[in-house]
Amino acid sequence: MMKSQRTPYEGIVIAAPVTIPYVRYSIESAQWWIGRALGALVAQAGIKASDIDGLCVSSFTMGTDSGIGLTQHFGLCVRWLDTIPLGGASAIAGLRKAARAVQARDADIVACVAGDTNHVDSFRLTLENFSRFNQDAVYPYGAGGANASFALIARNYMRTFGVTREDVGRIAVAQRANALRNPHALMKAPLTLEQYLAARPISDPIHLFDCVMPCAGAEAFLVMREETAASLGLPAARLLSTIERHNAFADDPMQVRGGWAMDVGELYAMAGVKPDDLDVVQTYDDYPVITMMQFEDLGFCKKGEGAEFVRAHDLTIDGDFPHNTSGGQLSVGQAGAAGAYLGLVEGLRQVLGTAGPTQVSNARLGLASGFGMINYDRGLASGAAIFAGPSR
Amino acid sequence: MLQRCEACGAFAYPAREACPSCLSPALAFADAPRLGTLLAETTARVPSDVYFRERAPWRIGLVKMDCGPTIVAHLHADCAEGAPVRMSLQLDKSGQAVAFARPEGETPNMADDRQWREMTADPKFRRVLVTNGRSVIGQEAVVALKAAGVKTVFVGVAEPWRPFAGEDQLRRQEGVEVVTLDAADEKSAADLAADIGGKVDILVNTTEYVRTGGLLDRKGTSIARDEIDQAYLGFINLAQAFGPAMRMRGADGINNSVAWVNILSVYALANWPAFGAYSASQAACLSLSHCLRAELRPGGIKVMNLFTGPVDTEWFQTVPPPKVAPRAIAQAIVSGLRGGLEEMYVGDVAEEIRQRLAANPKALERELDK
Numbered sequence: 001m002m003k004s005q006r007t008p009y010e011g012i013v014i015a016a017p018v019t020i021p022y023v024r025y026s027i028e029s030a031q032w033w034i035g036r037a038l039g040a041l042v043a044q045a046g047i048k049a050s051d052i053d054g055l056c057v058s059s060f061t062m063g064t065d066s067g068i069g070l071t072q073h074f075g076l077c078v079r080w081l082d083t084i085p086l087g088g089a090s091a092i093a094g095l096r097k098a099a100r101a102v103q104a105r106d107a108d109i110v111a112c113v114a115g116d117t118n119h120v121d122s123f124r125l126t127l128e129n130f131s132r133f134n135q136d137a138v139y140p141y142g143a144g145g146a147n148a149s150f151a152l153i154a155r156n157y158m159r160t161f162g163v164t165r166e167d168v169g170r171i172a173v174a175q176r177a178n179a180l181r182n183p184h185a186l187m188k189a190p191l192t193l194e195q196y197l198a199a200r201p202i203s204d205p206i207h208l209f210d211c212v213m214p215c216a217g218a219e220a221f222l223v224m225r226e227e228t229a230a231s232l233g234l235p236a237a238r239l240l241s242t243i244e245r246h247n248a249f250a251d252d253p254m255q256v257r258g259g260w261a262m263d264v265g266e267l268y269a270m271a272g273v274k275p276d277d278l279d280v281v282q283t284y285d286d287y288p289v290i291t292m293m294q295f296e297d298l299g300f301c302k303k304g305e306g307a308e309f310v311r312a313h314d315l316t317i318d319g320d321f322p323h324n325t326s327g328g329q330l331s332v333g334q335a336g337a338a339g340a341y342l343g344l345v346e347g348l349r350q351v352l353g354t355a356g357p358t359q360v361s362n363a364r365l366g367l368a369s370g371f372g373m374i375n376y377d378r379g380l381a382s383g384a385a386i387f388a389g390p391s392r
Numbered sequence: 393m394l395q396r397c398e399a400c401g402a403f404a405y406p407a408r409e410a411c412p413s414c415l416s417p418a419l420a421f422a423d424a425p426r427l428g429t430l431l432a433e434t435t436a437r438v439p440s441d442v443y444f445r446e447r448a449p450w451r452i453g454l455v456k457m458d459c460g461p462t463i464v465a466h467l468h469a470d471c472a473e474g475a476p477v478r479m480s481l482q483l484d485k486s487g488q489a490v491a492f493a494r495p496e497g498e499t500p501n502m503a504d505d506r507q508w509r510e511m512t513a514d515p516k517f518r519r520v521l522v523t524n525g526r527s528v529i530g531q532e533a534v535v536a537l538k539a540a541g542v543k544t545v546f547v548g549v550a551e552p553w554r555p556f557a558g559e560d561q562l563r564r565q566e567g568v569e570v571v572t573l574d575a576a577d578e579k580s581a582a583d584l585a586a587d588i589g590g591k592v593d594i595l596v597n598t599t600e601y602v603r604t605g606g607l608l609d610r611k612g613t614s615i616a617r618d619e620i621d622q623a624y625l626g627f628i629n630l631a632q633a634f635g636p637a638m639r640m641r642g643a644d645g646i647n648n649s650v651a652w653v654n655i656l657s658v659y660a661l662a663n664w665p666a667f668g669a670y671s672a673s674q675a676a677c678l679s680l681s682h683c684l685r686a687e688l689r690p691g692g693i694k695v696m697n698l699f700t701g702p703v704d705t706e707w708f709q710t711v712p713p714p715k716v717a718p719r720a721i722a723q724a725i726v727s728g729l730r731g732g733l734e735e736m737y738v739g740d741v742a743e744e745i746r747q748r749l750a751a752n753p754k755a756l757e758r759e760l761d762k
C-alpha cells in the first residue's frame with residue numbers, strides 16, 4: 001500500500017506554555033492540579049474559560065473521571081474532547097490531535113493539559129494497575145514497574161554498544177546543572193559525576209540518579225490557528241512537524257531503538273530543517289539511557305554513537321547542545337502524565353523567549369520528544385515535534 | 393505452557409486474546425519448548441513490592457525463548473547472559489504461576505539456589521513434622537524425607553509407650569525425633585505445638601482413618617463420628633496448633649516455614665460408595681485444605697494436596713489392584729515439595745479419576761457405583 005503525503009501544519013501555533021510548580025507529595029487530587037493548569041492557561045492567554053472550545057487531557061490519577069467529567073467539573077463547554085492515556089508520549093500525541101482539530105476548524109482553541117497528584121501510595125497503585133501485560137507478566141517478578149524493565153533494556157543497550165555508566169551519567173549531571181537554574185526543580189543540590197557513579201544501585205545498572213522522583217504537578221498549553229493567536233495578541237510558536245509511532249520494531253528481541261528511528265526522516269523533511277539547525281532539544285528522560293537512545297534515533301548521531309555524542313557535547317543551557325534545559329524529569333521530578341508535557345512546555349518557553357533563568361540565548365527552533373508505555377518489556381509509544389518561535 | 397495459535401502455530405506471551413502474527417482468536421495453551429537464551433539480567437535491590445523487598449536483592453532477566461516469545465523470568469544464580477536457559481513455570485508464594493529460568497544443564501547444588509528455594513518447598517536442610525508415625529505411609533515419609541536432606545524429622549506418635557510395627561527402625565534413624573501427638577486430641581496437638589511449633593518448616597499430615605462402608609449398610613453414626621474426629625477434626629486441631637506459627641515464619645531466612653502437605657483420598661473429589669462415608673470425610677478435609685491454603689497464603693506457606701487411590705495397606709485389603717505403595721506416596725511428597733506444587737496425583741487410579749472427572753463427572757459418578 002502506498003504511503004500518502006501528509007498535510008503540513010500550515011498556520012498552526014502553540015501558545016501559553018504553563019507549568020504548575022511540582023511538589024513531592026500532594027494531598028490534592030489530580031483534578032485540582034488540572035484545574036490549576038486550566039486557570040493558568042486562561043490567565044496567561046488573557047482569554048475567558050468559555051473561549052476554550054477543545055480539551056485534551058492526560059492523567060494517571062483521575063480515578064474514575066475522564067475528560068468528559070472534567071468539562072462539568074470546570075464548567076467548560078467544548079465541541080472537541082480527547083483523553084490521551086499514552087504516558088510519556090501523551091503531550092506529542094495530544095498536540096498532534098489538537099493541531100488537526102483546529103486546522104479542520106472542529107475547534108478554535110484547544111487546551112492540552114496533563115496533571116497528576118502524588119499521594120503517598122499512588123505510585124504503587126499506578127504500578128499495580130499499569131497494564132494487563134504488566135500485571136500478568138512483570139509485576140509478579142517483584143519489578144513492579146519501570147525500574148527493572150528499564151534496567152534490562154539499559155543493560156542490554158550498554159553492553160551492545162559499549163556504553164559505560166560514566167557516559168550515561170553525563171546526561172544526568174548536565175541536567176542537574178540546568179535544574180539549579182530552575183527555581184521549580186525539586187532537586188536543588190548539585191550533582192557531580194563522582195556522586196552519580198557512587199549512588200546506590202536500584203536495579204543494576206540503574207542507580208539512584210538514573211531514576212525520576214514521582215511527584216505532583218501539571219503542565220499545559222493552547223493550540224490554535226495563527227490568526228486566532230494574532231487576534232488575541234498572543235505570542236505563539238509555529239508547529240512545523242510531528243511524528244508518532246507505536247509498537248515499532250516488534251521483532252527486535254530487546255529494545256535498542258524507539259519508533260523515532262522509523263519516522264525521523266519525515267520529521268525533519270516535513271519541518272524543512274536538519275538536526276543541526278535546532279537550538280534546543282528536549283528529550284523524554286525517564287532514564288538517561290533512553291535519552292541517549294533518542295540522540296541516536298532522532299538523528300543527532302548514528303546508532304551506537306550516543307556515548308561518543310554525549311562525550312563530545314556540552315548538554316547544559318550555555319553549552320553547544322542545550323538539552324532538557326529545565327532539568328528534565330530527572331531533576332525537576334516526574335508528575336505522572338505531566339512528565340510527558342515537561343519537555344514540550346519548556347521547549348515552547350525557550351522558542352518564545354520566556355524561559356527566564358533557563359533561557360538559551362537566541363533559541364528559535366526547538367524539538368521535543370516523548371516516549372511511553374512500558375506495557376511489557378519495552379516502551380511502545382514514541383513521538384516528536386519540531387516548532388519555531390516567532391523570530392524565525 | 394504457552395499460548396499457541398492454532399491457525400499459524402506461533403507462540404504468544406504474555407497471554408492475549410488474538411495471535412500477534414495472524415490475529416486468529418484460536419489461541420490454546422500448549423506445551424512449549426523450554427529452551428531459551430538469557431538476553432539481559434538485572435538485580436532489583438529495592439523492589440516496590442513488599443514481598444520482594446524483604447527478599448532483596450532479587451535477580452530477574454529477560455529470556456528469548458527458542459519458540460519465539462520473550463519472557464521476564466526469575467533467575468537461578470547460575471544463569472549467565474547470552475547462555476542457554478531452561479524455563480519452567482513455578483507456583484510462587486501467592487499461588488501464581490511464574491516463569492523461572494535455570495541453566496540448561498545441571499550445575500552443582502542446583503536445588504540450593506536461594507531464589508529457587510523461594511519458589512519451591514525443597515525439604516533439604518529443613519525441619520519437618522510427620523504427624524503419624526504409626527502408619528506405614530508416615531514411616532516411609534520419614535525415610536524419604538531423610539534421604540532428601542531434611543535436618544530433623546519430628547514424628548508424631550499417639551501413646552508412644554504402646555509399641556508398634558516399624559518402631560525400632562523409625563527410632564534408629566539419625567535426625568528423627570519421636571514426639572507425642574494424637575491429632576484427634578486438641579490438647580495433644582496444642583501441647584506439641586507449644587513445644588516444637590516454632591521449629592516446624594514443613595508439616596506433613598499423614599492422618600489416616602479408613603473404614604469401609606457407605607450409609608445404608610451401617611447402623612448409626614458412631615463410625616462416621618470416628619472418621620470425622622480423626623480426619624476432619626484432627627486436621628482442624630493440627631491447623632490451629634501449628635498454622636499460626638508457620639504463617640509467621642514464612643519469611644524466616646533460608647530455612648523458613650514453607651509448606652503444609654495433606655495426603656487425601658482421590659475419592660474426596662468423587663464419592664466411592666464402597667467407602668462412601670470415608671470419601672465424604674475426605675471431601676470435608678479437601679474443602680478445609682482450600683481454607684487453610686487461603687489463610688496461609690499471606691505468610692507464603694504452600695498447601696500441597698496429594699491425592700491417592702487405594703493404598704497398599706490393611707484397610708484396603710479387600711480392594712483389587714492397582715494399589716499405591718506407601719513408598720510411592722512418600723516419594724511424591726518429596727518431589728511435590730521440590731517442585732513447589734499445590735496438587736499431586738499419585739498412582740494410576742488417582743490419575744485416572746482426575747482425567748475422568750475433567751472429562752465427564754456424571755459418568756464417573758455412575759461408574760464408581762459398581
Ligand SMILES: [Zn+2]
Pocket residue numbers: 397398399400401402411412413414415416
Ligand atoms: Zn496466528
